[in-house]
Amino acid sequence: MSDAMVLNLTEKLIMPMYVFTNVWKSACARSGSSKIYVPKGTFYLGGVEFVGPCKNQIEFVIDGTLLAPSNPRDIKQDMWINFRYINNLYISGTGTLDGQGKQSWPLNDCHKNTNCPKLAMNRWDNITQQQNGTLNFFSVHHFNITGVTVTAPGDSPNTDGIKFGFCSNIRISNTNIVRDTVFNGTSDGIRIKTWESSAAKIVASNFVFENIQMINVGKPINIDQKYCPYPPCEKTGASHVQIKDIKYKNIYGTSKNKVAVNLQCSKSFRCKNVELIDINLKHNGVEGGPSTAVCENVDGSARGKMVPQHCLA
Known part of the structure; x- marks a missing residue:
């Protein structure tokens, strides 16, 4: 494994999308294996896409908390964090992806307002050999999800934990969604x-x-x-x-x-x-x-x- 590409970020920093995407592009272009590390702390992150194909195996370690904008209009896309067209992606760590749904749900009044803000989600698209993730998977193959906890407050308008479409060879283990x-x-x-x-x-x-x-x-x-x-x-x-x-x-x-x-x-x-x-x-x-x-x-x-x-x- 090559040296980790560490995001040295200030606590509760509002993180521009290009900070993540620039590090991703550099890691994706390396000929050897790469590691992207998000340290402990809370970091506000707008909508971002991580797109392959990449030349190597990438390990994405999240030990901090990534916090979505509370107003879904500020995400500016349907997906908050979107991984696409990637082989050999490993996502691990003790961190949290906090979509701030509690704050954004009241802003979603699509039942009466045609110009309402759409609620974004995390998406993992065309990915193989992945170890950790949550929410929405489309055309994802040969991967494991383990040690993940998914929570939703009682007033959530949608409590779907992990969604799949056109996927194969998926194994979910040691994952806590509805027990207790x-x-x-x-x-x-x-x-x-x-x-x-x-x-x-x-x-x-x-x-x-x-x-x-x-x-x-x-x-x-x-x-x-x-x-x-x-x-x-x-x-x-x-x-x-x-x-x-x-x-x-x-x-x-x-x-x-x-x-x-x-x-x-x-x-x-x-x-x-x-x-x-x-x-x-x-x-x-x-x-x-x-x-x-x-x-x-x-x-x-x-x-x-x-x-x-x-x-x-």
Whole structure:
């Protein structure tokens, strides 16, 4: 590994985009391996793109906090931090990417204002052999995400943790998104959704959801493989994503809907080995009556306390 290219930055500095991009261009152009190091401290960073291809392996170490502008208009692009067309990228460190969503969400009034500011996100685009990252991945292949924590305040308009599109050979491990969490008044709690007419034949497996409280949640446990928010959808199509090896443990609280546990899996690729352990979800909605469970095309098992009564085969 060549000498690290250290960003010697002042605490709470407003960092112009060119500071990062100039260091990136230099590291990308080197014939040997390079390391870019962001030291401890808090640094305000506007929208930035890191674009390849590069000649070498690059390690991006973030030990400080990168802080997005609180006003999304100041980012001046759809993506806050965008990595594109890069092979052999390693991102590590003990730092934080803070999008300041709490401050920017009130400025997003797109439901009534056509000139509203779009909320930016992090994006990792056309990257291979990556070790660490979060939020939005498109056309990313052969990479690992490990040791990442994703958090969102209770009033977040979108709590998606890690999103993927046109990706392959992805492994997520030791990553904390929904364990030891409280959902309060949300439309969904633990939700796995796949497009009802998805074409790709892939497997989503080895998920653990544990120690989660639901307070007046619309659908506390929800597998929806008939997801179709807008056209084109066939409605009669079946998802080609197989969901398996899913554990729900110690999920408790109240459900706004009678169906507190909804497991609607693909008729072409059944859900396999879905475990329910100590589930206690009581119905407190206007319909009245106890909570219920719905199972379609799912195999699994249940043990411990079980409210509602499970329907697993």
